[in-house]
Amino acid sequence: MGVAIARGWQGYWAAVRLGWAISSNWTRPLLFIVYSVLRPISMALILAVMYAVITHNSAAARPYLAFLIIGTAFWSFIQEGVSEFATGILEDRGRYHVLKYTYLAPLDFPIFLVGRATSKLASASASVVIVLVVGTFALGLPINALAIDYPLLVVACLLAFVAIMAFSVTLSMVLLAGRDSHGYGEIMAQFLYLFSGAIFPISLLPGPLAWLAALSPLGYWLELCRRAILHGRVYEMFPQLSDGEVLGRLVLAVAGTLVLGYFTYLISDRMARRRGYIDMESNW
Amino acid sequence: MAGTSPSSNSSRPAVETRQLGRVYKSRKDVVVALQGVDLSVNQGELFGVLGPNGAGKTTLIKILVTLLLPSSGQAWVDGLDVVTDYRALRHRISMVSGGENAGYGLLRVREQLWLFSQLYGMSSSAARSRIDELLERLGLAEVANRKITGLSSGMRQKMSLVRGLMTDPRVIFLDEPTVALDVGAARDVRTEVRRWMREDPTRTVILTTHYMQEADELCDRVAIVNRGEVIAHGTPQALKQQVDEDVIVDLQLEPGRPLLDALRAVEGVGAASAREEDGIDRFSLLLADDAVLPRVLSTVEGSGRRVTGLIRRQPTLEDAFVKLVGRSLHEEDSAENGA
Amino acid sequence: MTQYSPLRIFFKTVVARAYPRVIATWRQVAWIFFDMAFPIVGSLAMVLVYQGLHAPRQYLGFVVMGGAMLAFWQNVLWSMATQFSWDRGNGTLELYTIAPTTFEAVLLGMAVGSMITTTIRAGVILVAGSLLFGISYASGGALAAIGVFLLTLAALYCLGMLLASLFLFYGREAWHLATALQEPVNFLSGLYFPVRALGSYVAGGASLVPMTLGLDAMRQLLLPGTPVFIPVGLETTIVAIQVPLYAVLAGVALRFLETRARSEGKLVTRWE
Ligand SMILES: Nc1ncnc2c1ncn2[C@@H]1O[C@H](COP(=O)(O)OP(=O)(O)O)[C@@H](O)[C@H]1O
Ligand SMILES: [Mg+2]
Numbered sequence: 001m002g003v004a005i006a007r008g009w010q011g012y013w014a015a016v017r018l019g020w021a022i023s024s025n026w027t028r029p030l031l032f033i034v035y036s037v038l039r040p041i042s043m044a045l046i047l048a049v050m051y052a053v054i055t056h057n058s059a060a061a062r063p064y065l066a067f068l069i070i071g072t073a074f075w076s077f078i079q080e081g082v083s084e085f086a087t088g089i090l091e092d093r094g095r096y097h098v099l100k101y102t103y104l105a106p107l108d109f110p111i112f113l114v115g116r117a118t119s120k121l122a123s124a125s126a127s128v129v130i131v132l133v134v135g136t137f138a139l140g141l142p143i144n145a146l147a148i149d150y151p152l153l154v155v156a157c158l159l160a161f162v163a164i165m166a167f168s169v170t171l172s173m174v175l176l177a178g179r180d181s182h183g184y185g186e187i188m189a190q191f192l193y194l195f196s197g198a199i200f201p202i203s204l205l206p207g208p209l210a211w212l213a214a215l216s217p218l219g220y221w222l223e224l225c226r227r228a229i230l231h232g233r234v235y236e237m238f239p240q241l242s243d244g245e246v247l248g249r250l251v252l253a254v255a256g257t258l259v260l261g262y263f264t265y266l267i268s269d270r271m272a273r274r275r276g277y278i279d280m281e282s283n284w
Numbered sequence: 285m286a287g288t289s290p291s292s293n294s295s296r297p298a299v300e301t302r303q304l305g306r307v308y309k310s311r312k313d314v315v316v317a318l319q320g321v322d323l324s325v326n327q328g329e330l331f332g333v334l335g336p337n338g339a340g341k342t343t344l345i346k347i348l349v350t351l352l353l354p355s356s357g358q359a360w361v362d363g364l365d366v367v368t369d370y371r372a373l374r375h376r377i378s379m380v381s382g383g384e385n386a387g388y389g390l391l392r393v394r395e396q397l398w399l400f401s402q403l404y405g406m407s408s409s410a411a412r413s414r415i416d417e418l419l420e421r422l423g424l425a426e427v428a429n430r431k432i433t434g435l436s437s438g439m440r441q442k443m444s445l446v447r448g449l450m451t452d453p454r455v456i457f458l459d460e461p462t463v464a465l466d467v468g469a470a471r472d473v474r475t476e477v478r479r480w481m482r483e484d485p486t487r488t489v490i491l492t493t494h495y496m497q498e499a500d501e502l503c504d505r506v507a508i509v510n511r512g513e514v515i516a517h518g519t520p521q522a523l524k525q526q527v528d529e530d531v532i533v534d535l536q537l538e539p540g541r542p543l544l545d546a547l548r549a550v551e552g553v554g555a556a557s558a559r560e561e562d563g564i565d566r567f568s569l570l571l572a573d574d575a576v577l578p579r580v581l582s583t584v585e586g587s588g589r590r591v592t593g594l595i596r597r598q599p600t601l602e603d604a605f606v607k608l609v610g611r612s613l614h615e616e617d618s619a620e621n622g623a
Numbered sequence: 624m625t626q627y628s629p630l631r632i633f634f635k636t637v638v639a640r641a642y643p644r645v646i647a648t649w650r651q652v653a654w655i656f657f658d659m660a661f662p663i664v665g666s667l668a669m670v671l672v673y674q675g676l677h678a679p680r681q682y683l684g685f686v687v688m689g690g691a692m693l694a695f696w697q698n699v700l701w702s703m704a705t706q707f708s709w710d711r712g713n714g715t716l717e718l719y720t721i722a723p724t725t726f727e728a729v730l731l732g733m734a735v736g737s738m739i740t741t742t743i744r745a746g747v748i749l750v751a752g753s754l755l756f757g758i759s760y761a762s763g764g765a766l767a768a769i770g771v772f773l774l775t776l777a778a779l780y781c782l783g784m785l786l787a788s789l790f791l792f793y794g795r796e797a798w799h800l801a802t803a804l805q806e807p808v809n810f811l812s813g814l815y816f817p818v819r820a821l822g823s824y825v826a827g828g829a830s831l832v833p834m835t836l837g838l839d840a841m842r843q844l845l846l847p848g849t850p851v852f853i854p855v856g857l858e859t860t861i862v863a864i865q866v867p868l869y870a871v872l873a874g875v876a877l878r879f880l881e882t883r884a885r886s887e888g889k890l891v892t893r894w895e
Contacts, residue, residue: 031799034799034802034803035799038806039806039807042806043806046810046815049820050669050816052820054676054677054682055676178653184657187657187661190660193665193668194667194671199668199672199675201675204671204674
């Protein structure tokens with residue numbers, strides 16, 4: 001038992017390092033600027049201008065700007081953890097033809113996938129910080145690094161990461177069924193965008209969508225991030241809920257995601273093996 | 285006039301190069317891929333370029349099909365300068381490379397070929413009938429409606445050949461067209477190339493290969509290239525005559541201690557090469573005359589190895605190559621593969 | 624051997640290169656759904672941002688029009704510009720190069736081939752978005768707006784050719800360059816807000832992308848009350864100049880790159 005855990009842990013770290021090594025190809029200065037700076041900052045600026053055009057920067061509306069910017073900042077975790085991650089896995093199969101070896105390696109395939117996802121999340125944290133810094137200095141958000149409720153932030157993020165990984169690991173397994181599935185990861189991220197409450201309160205969604213969004217952990221996670229960073233000075237999606245209550249819902253939603261992800265993974269893994277998706281020749 | 289071959293008349297050469305050279309420069313190093321190549325290929329010839337991996341065969345082809353500029357020297361194809369008249373030249377040539385992977389996976393074979401025919405301006409109906417004819421001939425008629433992702437590598441290669449032939453080029457360049465093909469597919473390719481040439485006696489084929497036998501059987505004339513230089517050229521017959529004076533002996537030995545260097549050291553042994561087949565070592569020796577043979581045999585005995593067969597045979601292109609280069613194609617091959 | 628005229632080869636190449644695109648659409652029906660869903664979801668998210676800000680209805684119109692335009696910009700970036708270096712990756716580009724056709728024809732073919740899906744996608748965004756959010760347009764400007772739209776499209780695709788020549792040289796990096804031109808351009812060209820909000824320097828710089836002025840002109844024509852950046856007439860003139868400008872630049876760049884590729888042997892390398 002202990003040996004198995006040790007081996008799993010070792011494999012996990014190997015996968016993290018592998019993911020990092022592959023990404024380091026992407027994190028050369030220019031690419032870092034494109035993916036981790038230009039992209040998220042542009043998103044934040046689009047929202048800031050939309051906000052400014054409508055509210056003319058009135059003081060009363062400032063908490064809403066904070067809502068938008070913190071939401072986009074943390075969105076990078078999903079952008080990288082879901083979209084870039086799925087692309088990476090499909091690239092392993094389609095372009096480099098190495099996925100089959102990974103799948104056959106003694107290490108559990110899910111552990112490999114989780115390891116790869118971890119390195120994606122780690123590299124996303126740079127963009128999160130960058131957008132928050134830009135928000136503070138360029139857009140004048142009253143963020144004070146010393147006043148952040150770090151325990152709450154860390155707990156919320158760790159819980160969310162579990163859910164994001166469960167989602168993206170399952171998603172990449174499902175996407176392996178398609179020959180032309182690169183691009184789908186990006187689209188899934190877009191769908192999550194709608195449900196996450198990253199840039200508008202989920203209550204604005206039309207009825208059934210709002211209901212679905214309330215089941216997803218992402219909204220609760222972002223709400224906690226916002227509260228942890230700017231307590232009382234940021235627009236709240238769930239003003240009637242205390243921090244503890246939001247955290248409770250986050251835990252429940254994460255648990256639900258895990259269960260759902262687990263079963264979907266089992267089904268799609270069996271399908272992948274039966275139909276030979278792992279080493280399928282895809283149109284990369 | 286620049287761009288026109290000096291011998292520009294009806295019997296002008298299909299391909300002519302003069303002191304052709306190509307150097308690849310990168311930040312790290314400089315590779316001389318081709319140097320001082322003088323060739324003249326007549327219309328209607330099937331001309332082979334024979335050489336080991338890395339000899340510069342592909343580089344030569346890429347220069348002649350206008351994909352690459354020479355670093356020095358000049359080259360004309362069908363009378364047109366490959367540097368200055370490349371636009372006009374592109375109407376008249378095509379290229380097929382072994383193991384090529386071009387095209388769109390979701391298209392069917394016939395659609396894919398039609399797509400490429402359009403780049404040459406062929407009318408769709410003419411292209412379709414030509415494609416069907418060639419597919420039929422190469423035994424691909426059944427897979428004409430299959431997506432190209434579902435083809436075996438042999439079928440894929442034959443499809444590429446159809447692509448090269450269908451536009452009716454004046455000169456077609458085949459860069460190792462039979463590489464990695466099974467015996468049957470390779471034979472089909474060779475048969476079709478020969479047939480296509482017979483259709484019009486002014487059609488010219490330039491074919492690179494590192495298979496001796498292919499060059500010997502198929503080509504009217506052959507140039508042997510090594511390290512970027514043409515070290516000999518002529519008909520396979522003429523090349524073989526270079527070793528005509530020699531006595532060529534094939535020795536079969538039971539496995540044992542290495543012997544090649546010892547054999548090469550025997551006085552009167554011009555060149556020696558070895559290969560292993562089915563657990564038997566075969567040595568090919570070029571001897572100055574019959575009198576050398578006893579010396580060879582005593583060397584073998586001295587090494588304690590037993591002779592299981594000894595044949596005196598006609599020279600092959602392989603022998604000519606060994607004599608010219610000092611080692612066999614396969615030695616270089618295996619050394620590279622092993623690296 | 625018959626030698627055909629360059630014009631004939633040009634048109635035949637356009638049709639031929641468009642063909643796999645059209646086929647791709649029908650052989651991957653699932654993709655169409657997602658392909659459509661992608662920009663619709665994006666536009667919906669932006670509309671909801673404005674709703675969260677209690678913006679006037681007219682602003683929802685900005686987003687819907689921007690979303691429709693985005694479909695074309697993405698088509699230019701992903702289907703045209705980056706596709707070329709993809710063709711290079713598997714050796715297809717070499718075959719295009721040694722054929723008596725031109726890169727321009729190949730690129731145009733790619734664009735034309737995906738034009739159908741792109742137009743449907745843009746249409747869905749426009750119609751669905753307008754109906755869903757009750758946006759009304761000034762019908763008087765419709766004809767002029769269509770004219771501006773076609774002009775913008777032409778300029779956009781010429782710019783795409785110019786980018787393609789750039790991407791041709793960068794191989795795998797092209798992917799990243801295209802990404803770099805996504806969100807930042809969405810921001811600078813005022814896809815989701817009237818570009819005037821960026822101030823004249825930034826918006827002026829952003830006008831290098833024809834979408835910026837074209838979109839602004841169309842908004843002025845169809846959504847009266849749009850904050851005016853530059854008058855419609857001038858915007859249209861500038862876009863009209865961009866068409867031949869980018870076309871010529873693209874031609875020069877493609878020739879230059881071909882020569883350079885031939886001399887450096889870059890075209891013949893597959894993956895670096
Ligand atoms: N694009 C290139 N850049 C640098 N060196 C190259 C390039 N292409 C070929 N070479 C080198 O030039 C030499 C000849 O290569 P090539 O023409 O491909 O030989 P062949 O086709 O006979 O195997 C080799 O040493 C090869 O490594
Ligand atoms: Mg070669």
